[in-house]
Structure formats: structure tokens, C-alpha cells
Amino acid sequence: MKMKKVLVVDDEQDMLMLVKRLLSGDFEVIVADSGEKALKLVENEMPDVVLLDIMMPGMDGWQFLEKFHKLKGAEHVPVIIFSIRSEASEVLLGMAVEGVVDYITKPFDPEELKMRIRRAIGNE
Numbered sequence: 001m002k003m004k005k006v007l008v009v010d011d012e013q014d015m016l017m018l019v020k021r022l023l024s025g026d027f028e029v030i031v032a033d034s035g036e037k038a039l040k041l042v043e044n045e046m047p048d049v050v051l052l053d054i055m056m057p058g059m060d061g062w063q064f065l066e067k068f069h070k071l072k073g074a075e076h077v078p079v080i081i082f083s084i085r086s087e088a089s090e091v092l093l094g095m096a097v098e099g100v101v102d103y104i105t106k107p108f109d110p111e112e113l114k115m116r117i118r119r120a121i122g123n124e
Contacts, residue, residue: 003028003123007047008081009038009064011056015106020049022110027117029073035059039067041119042074049120051104069099078120080104 005028008019016031026034030047033040034060038050039061050068054061061081068074080115085105104113 004048005030005040005045006049006051006117007032007038008051008057008082009033009035009061010051010053012053015053019113023114026114035061035064035067039071040066042068042071046071046073048076049117050077051082051117052079053117054081054083054085063099065099075099078102080107080116080120082106 001028004113006023008016008029008031010019011014011033016033020029020031030041032041035056040118049084052061052064059067061083065079066074068079069079077099079097079099081100081103082104083106090124104116
């Protein structure tokens with residue numbers, strides 16, 4: 001069976017490498033350190049799920065989401081917000097955005113992250 005593809009979008013290189021290392025045995029992982037790079041990546045290979053940081057320089061996560069959902073084929077791709085912001089208002093705002101299926105705060109538990117990605121994709 002083909003591995004499900006996870007796109008991780010985060011401006012922190014250490015976080016990208018950590019998440020890639022943690023998920024690589026279970027998923028095909030592609031990474032982008034900006035919203036702009038992530039949009040270019042998805043033109044060629046649409047992921048099964050997006051793990052998206054919100055606070056990034058340049059194009060932030062909200063701006064990425066707006067553009068991403070206009071792409072052909074992206075309308076059915078679940079997005080998990082992956083943020084250090086854990087305030088209830090931020091979580092509620094994130095969950096109210098169309099296409100956002102989950103909100104994970106950093107720091108995170110690696111096994112819970114995998115489980116929530118599987119659930120978002122529908123493999124649970």
C-alpha cells in the first residue's frame with residue numbers, strides 16, 4: 001500500500017527536521033519552510049494532509065490556507081494547524097476555518113501527532 005503523503009509547513013528548520021524524522025517511517029513526508037514554497041510544492045504533488053504552522057514570516061499560515069484551498073484538488077485535503085499558540089481563542093479560530101480538521105499545539109507528543117494525522121486522513 002502506498003504511504004500517505006504529509007506536507008509539513010513550518011518556518012523553523014529544527015521543527016521541520018524533527019517532524020520529518022518522527023513521521024518518516026509511517027508517512028511520506030515533504031517539507032516547506034514557507035507558505036510560498038509549500039504552494040509551489042503542492043502544484044506538483046498534492047499531499048493527503050497538511051500540517052501547518054500559523055506564525056511564519058512573509059506568507060503566514062492563514063494566507064497559505066486561503067491560497068491552498070483555491071487549488072484544484074486541494075479542497076478535500078485536510079489541514080491540521082500546528083502551532084505554539086494554545087490560547088482557546090486561537091484554537092477556536094483555527095477550527096472554524098474550512099478544511100481545518102484539527103489543531104495541535106507545540107510541544108507535542110509524537111505518538112499523538114501520528115494518531116491525529118491518521119485520523120485526519122481517515123486511516124483510524
